[in-house]
C-alpha cells in the first residue's frame with residue numbers, strides 16, 4: 378500500500394525544505410523501498426533542493442494534448458501513462474514528478490480525467506510518495522492525488538502563516554478530502570515560548586503540533602550557495618527533528 382505524505386502551508390514557510398528533508402530521510406533509511414517525490418507547487422522548486430534536472434511537467438503534457446486535440450488511436454490510457462512516464466525523472470534513489478502549471482482555458486475534462494488516472498496508476502507503484510503542494514490544495518480538490526495518509530501543514534512564527542494553516546484545515550474539512558491525519562509543523566522557530574504559542578493555536582483548530590524545526594544556518598547556506606538538501610549534516614538539530622516527525626507519522 379502506498380503511503381502518501383503531503384506538505385502544505387503559507388508561501389515561504391518551508392514546505393519545500395521539509396518535503397526535501399523527508400525525501401532525504403526516506404533515502405537515508407530505505408530498505409529497497411521505492412520513493413516518489415512530487416512537486417505540485419506551480420512555482421516548482423523542489424527540484425533545486427533535491428538536485429534534479431527537470432525537462433517536462435504534467436502541465437506541459439496537458440497543454441500539448443489540449444492544444445493539439447490529438448485523436449489517440451488504440452488504448453488511450455496506455456498512451457497517457459506513457460506520456461506521464463515521459464515527465465518522470467528517474468534518479469538513483471528516487472523518482473521525481475513535477476505537476477507544473479496548466480494555464481489552458483476552461484476544463485478539458487477528457488484530458489484531465491485520463492491524466493488523473495494515469496498519475497494515480499503511477500503513484501500506486503511506489504511505497505512512499507512525498508508531495509510539496511504549494512499553498513493551494515487544488516490537486517487534492519480536483520482529486521488528482523487521492524488517499525493522502527498524512528497532511529503536514531507548515532507554519533512559521535508569523536500570525537499570517539498560522540491563519541493560512543487554519544484556512545487550509547478548513548478547506549480540507551469542507552472539501553471532505555480523504556486525509557487520514559493532519560498535523561501542524563512549526564518551522565524557523567526561535568524559542569520554546571513561540572513553540573508553546575503555536576501549539577496553543579494548533580489546538581484551537583483541533584490539530585496537534587507534531588514538531589518544531591529551528592531556524593538553521595545549514596538551510597540558509599544550502600539556499601545561498603545553491604547546494605542540495607543532501608549536504609545537511611545528519612547530526613544537525615533540524616534534521617534530527619525531521620527524523621522525529623517522520624517516525625511520528627509512520628515513516629520507517
Ligand SMILES: Nc1ncnc2c1ncn2[C@@H]1O[C@H](COP(=O)(O)OP(=O)(O)OP(=O)(O)O)[C@@H](O)[C@H]1O
Pocket residue numbers: 386387388389390391392393394395418420511512564565590591592593594596597600615
Ligand atoms: N528552518 C529554516 N532555517 C533557515 N532557513 C529556512 C528554514 N526553513 C526554510 N528556510 C528558508 O526559507 C525560505 C523559504 O523556504 P521554502 O522554499 O522551503 O518555503 P516554501 O513554503 O516552499 O516557499 P514557497 O511558498 O515559495 O514555495 C528558503 O529560502 C529557505 O531556505
Ligand SMILES: [Mg+2]
Pocket residue numbers: 392393394418422423509511
Ligand atoms: Mg516551495
